[in-house]
Amino acid sequence: EAGVAQSPRYKIIEKRQSVAFWCNPISGHATLYWYQQILGQGPKLLIQFQNNGVVDDSQLPKDRFSAERLKGVDSTLKIQPAKLEDSAVYLCASSGRLAGGPNEQFFGPGTRLTVL
Amino acid sequence: AQSVTQPDIHITVSEGASLELRCNYSYGATPYLFWYVQSPGQGLQLLLKYFSGDTLVQGIKGFEAEFKRSQSSFNLRKPSVHWSDAAEYFCAVGVNDMRFGAGTRLTVKP
Numbered sequence: 001e002a003g004v005a006q007s008p009r010y011k012i013i014e015k016r017q018s019v020a021f022w023c024n025p026i027s028g029h030a031t032l033y034w035y036q037q038i039l040g041q042g043p044k045l046l047i048q049f050q051n052n053g054v055v056d057d058s059q060l061p062k063d064r065f066s067a068e069r070l071k072g073v074d075s076t077l078k079i080q081p082a083k084l085e086d087s088a089v090y091l092c093a094s095s096g097r098l099a100g101g102p103n104e105q106f107f108g109p110g111t112r113l114t115v116l
Numbered sequence: 117a118q119s120v121t122q123p124d125i126h127i128t129v130s131e132g133a134s135l136e137l138r139c140n141y142s143y144g145a146t147p148y149l150f151w152y153v154q155s156p157g158q159g160l161q162l163l164l165k166y167f168s169g170d171t172l173v174q175g176i177k178g179f180e181a182e183f184k185r186s187q188s189s190f191n192l193r194k195p196s197v198h199w200s201d202a203a204e205y206f207c208a209v210g211v212n213d214m215r216f217g218a219g220t221r222l223t224v225k226p
Contacts, residue, residue: 004159040218040219041218041219042120042206042208042216042217042218042219043160043206043216044216045213045214045215048213056213091159091160093160104162104165105162105214106162107152107159107160107161108159109157109158109159110158110159112157
């Protein structure tokens with residue numbers, strides 16, 4: 001079974017530029033998550049999708065961050081304009097329903113963003 | 117609100133020695149608890165999880181964890197550490213609204 005795919009793996013941009021990240025979840029997984037992991041910290045949830053609808057985006061800085069999940073499969077996360085403090089690893093995860101239990105999240109390798 | 121505390125930022129152990137990584141949680145209901153490992157440049161890999169039942173949970177790579185409700189803890193253990201276990205370890209609580217601890221970096225001395 002293929003895992004969660006993310007691209008690019010690395011991105012370097014200057015502040016005020018825009019950037020986009022792509023995620024392809026595990027086939028059949030209805031729930032998709034985007035996390036931000038700043039160096040030295042644990043991942044922080046930015047947004048959660050159930051199919052193509054947003055379930056939780058309470059921690060997404062909506063003035064500069066946006067995300068979409070068209071057709072309930074792939075997802076993109078965009079930052080516009082980027083700030084220095086956005087330098088982090090952006091992790092995508094997906095989960096599917098387990099019989100008799102709550103969902104388990106599977107993580108992609110992440111995109112490391114450096115904002116100069 | 118749910119939260120996770122990992123009191124140890126960095127731990128160093130000798131290869132072959134035993135390991136215990138601490139995790140304390142705050143959660144309003146029966147917690148779903150996880151331990152993940154992250155190697156440099158990699159995503160998070162699930163080591164083990166606790167949903168219900170037996171409070172001693174076995175995971176991959178020889179790891180185990182014990183859920184102690186009275187202490188709000190879910191400590192990770194391994195009887196004999198290998199050099200390849202050097203990585204960052206994260207405890208997490210919740211399911212859809214998962215919250216992660218800040219992580220514990222494990223260094224293994226030869």
